[in-house]
Amino acid sequence: MRRCWLAFLLALATAFAGVPAASAQGGWAARAEEHPEVATETDVAIPMSDGIVLRGDVQRPADADGNPVEGRFPVLVTITAYNKAVLYRAGAGVMGDPGYFVKRGYVQVNVDARGTGSSGGSWAAFSERENTDAGEVVEWAASAERPWSSGSVGMHGPSYMGISQLFAAANRPTGLKAVFPQVPAADTYRDVVASGGALDVGFIPLWLGLVTGTGLIPPAYGPAEPDNALQMYLSRVQGATGFTAPLLLSATLGLDSAFDGPFYAERSPINVVDRIDVPTFLVGGEYDLFQRGTPMLFDRLRERGVPTKMIFGPWDHLQASTGAGVEDAGHGSLQELQLRWFDHHVRGVPDPALDSDIPPLTWHEIGSGEWHRAQDWIDEQRATTFQLSGTSLPGAPGQLVADDAEPGRSIVAPVPVSGLCTRSANQWTAGLPNAAGLGKLCADNRWNDLSGAVFETEPVAEPLRMRGPINAHLNVSTPTGNGMLSVSVSSVSPTGEVDRLTGGWQVLSHRALDESRSRYLDGQLIQPHHPFTMDAQNLLRPGQIAPIDVEVFPTGAVIPTGHKLRIAVQAYDVPHLLPTVRDLPAALSPLTIHTSPEQPSLLTLPTIPATR
CATH class of the missing domain: 3.40.50.1820 (Alpha/Beta hydrolase fold, catalytic domain)
Structure with missing residues (x-):
């Protein structure tokens, strides 16, 4: 029994330690x-x-x-x-x-x-x-x-x-x-x-x-x-x-x-x-x-x-x-x-x-x-913003457009298993599913996206490259005044596979924005900074529509020609995040994403110009 316990600890420790890889290298050579x-x-x-x-x-x-x-x-x-x-x-x-x-x-x-x-x-x-x-x-x-x-x-x-x-x-x-x-x-x-x-x-x-x-x-x-x-x-x-x-x-x-x-x-x-x-x-x-x-x-x-x-x-x-x-x-x-x-x-x-x-x-x-x-993490990029447009329905995504967004309201149901079979699940358990050979089972995010609201572009005519943090600015309402937005940004292939590039999360009551510590590119917000302190909490009134900036974690990626850029929004990301006991009742209600010229919902990316 003690030997099994020690083996388990060794396996866990491997996940948080490091086994340096060895390989040959051209040019400079390691000393003997x-x-x-x-x-x-x-x-x-x-x-x-x-x-x-x-x-x-x-x-x-x-x-x-x-x-x-x-x-x-x-x-x-x-x-x-x-x-x-x-x-x-x-x-x-x-x-x-x-x-x-x-x-x-x-x-x-x-x-x-x-x-x-x-x-x-x-x-x-x-x-x-x-x-x-x-x-x-x-x-x-x-x-x-x-x-x-x-x-x-x-x-x-x-x-x-x-x-x-x-x-x-x-x-x-x-x-x-x-x-x-x-x-x-x-x-x-x-x-x-x-x-x-x-x-x-x-x-x-x-x-x-x-x-x-x-x-x-x-x-x-x-x-x-x-x-x-x-x-x-x-x-x-x-x-x-x-x-x-x-x-x-x-x-x-x-x-x-x-x-x-x-x-x-x-x-x-x-x-x-x-x-x-x-x-x-x-x-x-x-x-x-x-x-x-x-x-x-x-x-x-x-x-x-x-x-x-x-x-x-x-x-x-x-x-x-x-x-x-x-x-x-x-x-x-x-x-x-x-x-x-x-x-x-x-x-x-x-x-x-x-x-x-x-x-x-x-x-x-x-x-x-x-x-x-x-040379730097942010140097050549430009801010590129897409508007969420229309209404997302199961199997019928809304649109991501450059301008002239259509009004719409999209319901995000509280599905407590959202995120369970995704790349996020592997990421936030430190890669243990991948190490066990299970990661590929959940590489396609399309099935998880069915549990939320989805918006995507038309197939892009030329590669859309990005590097850095992303902001999802969403106008949201909920009958309970609180809840969580789980956002994923993905690439959709011509045959429908969804490659989750990165994700971000935001509890509605923590929406207060510290502009002095937020990051902007070309005057556009790309990395919001929220205080997350007890005194900065602010519940929505039932039915109130409020803008929520979701910090989507940085990535380096390309949407290849013929693929679509997608944003999907869920109310959970399991096994990564759960509400506290105090917030749990509010997390059981649906969220509504609003899209209109008066209450725009936006996705802003740090894109790399094609002429680079």
């Missing part, structure tokens, strides 16, 4: 190994400034007999909440072979975050104290007191490990030279916890359970230090009862944790990104949990002139975390990219072709499968 073996010291004590001791595994270059090589080396640090014993020491290692870097002259330090794995303290994800820890771990690794450290440090890892890098970099620790975060969040509330103001029930409970479960695996030092082992288990109980359980209960009931505020601000890298000044290489996914946030980090770093690169590919969270397919971008495998980045910025190896070989932005275009290069 310099050392034949790796020497590992487990559960090394790393004291924090408040007296809590974290634990890290230190992996050093070794000779053929496994003895550590004398000398000082650049250091790579990874901080995880998923138990380093699971990620690195169980079986072949969920994180792949860290010896790739160690055998090429780096020391790898893998650290359990406070209150997880073998580390002391109580877990409170990305709290101010944990974020301080991240900087202190880097300074510990860079210290001259470490006989194996050159004082030059880099960081790498996906998801939680990527977010930790950003908070560490924002602390500006001595010795940190570069970071390589894969699929990091920017704004934890909007990116994943409560997209559009509705609760994520697909990923967040799974993630909290993963951290709690891996924390119960006994540490390697337990038999030798029984008092420490007992203290660790007590801290895990405290973390579950003092952080995880109250957080879930408060959010489910619609209390403080269901709203944005200081708790989520403290845990959002976008609020500290302006303190990051080390070279940063980002990897993002077009179907990732942090599809919204990773490009925002890229934008902010680029605006400040920080050396920054991003690869944005056709991956869900598991795929982007593992690096599977990164080589398709044309710059080498994930590990090759990391080695090149760290060799230059951490080890100090001259690489005059780095910037010419790898542009700031390399992005994949859904619909063509092509890879493109650009």
Whole structure:
């Protein structure tokens, strides 16, 4: 039974860790190994400034007999909440072979975050104290007191490990030279916890359970230090009862944790990104949990002139975390990219072709499968707006037109299974259905679209290309005063298959718009920013028609010649989002979308001119 439980945790951890892919690369070539073996010291004590001791595994270059090589080396640090014993020491290692870097002259330090794995303290994800820890771990690794450290440090890892890098970099620790975060969040509330103001029930409970479960695996030092082992288990109980359980209960009931505020601000890298000044290489996914946030980090770093690169590919969270397919971008495998980045910025190896070989932005275009290069996330695009026109009926979509929209009213019924068999379901369970071979069963969105209102263009005469965030401005009414809009933007093939490109969500009572933090292109809104605070809520009056701006998460895609651009609107997106207990009664009523010149409903895209 214990073996089965451990296997389950390993499978879950794989979804939130990374297995670097290996591939050949033309042009620049990765260095060969310099050392034949790796020497590992487990559960090394790393004291924090408040007296809590974290634990890290230190992996050093070794000779053929496994003895550590004398000398000082650049250091790579990874901080995880998923138990380093699971990620690195169980079986072949969920994180792949860290010896790739160690055998090429780096020391790898893998650290359990406070209150997880073998580390002391109580877990409170990305709290101010944990974020301080991240900087202190880097300074510990860079210290001259470490006989194996050159004082030059880099960081790498996906998801939680990527977010930790950003908070560490924002602390500006001595010795940190570069970071390589894969699929990091920017704004934890909007990116994943409560997209559009509705609760994520697909990923967040799974993630909290993963951290709690891996924390119960006994540490390697337990038999030798029984008092420490007992203290660790007590801290895990405290973390579950003092952080995880109250957080879930408060959010489910619609209390403080269901709203944005200081708790989520403290845990959002976008609020500290302006303190990051080390070279940063980002990897993002077009179907990732942090599809919204990773490009925002890229934008902010680029605006400040920080050396920054991003690869944005056709991956869900598991795929982007593992690096599977990164080589398709044309710059080498994930590990090759990391080695090149760290060799230059951490080890100090001259690489005059780095910037010419790898542009700031390399992005994949859904619909063509092509890879493109650009300088910035938003640079050449123009705002293109379509009007929703007429009435959508089952099997008879309304229209998307450039102008002269026909009046209409389209009913969106509350269908609690909407979203169940879609690409959204795979995305918001971190890619686990794809990993199990089930993703292709729900690749065609046409059946799900029957549960809502649909509007589409005529077949386009030339490719319609887009890159960036999208805004759906919908005039809506409902008899209960609340509910949720779930919007998908898709490409419809000449034979009727519907390829869901991206999606967005918005609770009606959270429709207040902060224009100062919203994004505009050519004077048109493309990325609305809603406060999502308790005091900003505003229920509609029964029957009141109100404009609702829905932030549709960014994508890079093309509607090919002969295909149609489609917007579909549902009232649910299961298993991704559900209303709080307080909002549930209102979510059981239908919504009405209004289309008319006086009350227009619009879709605004950041399109790329054909002349580019």
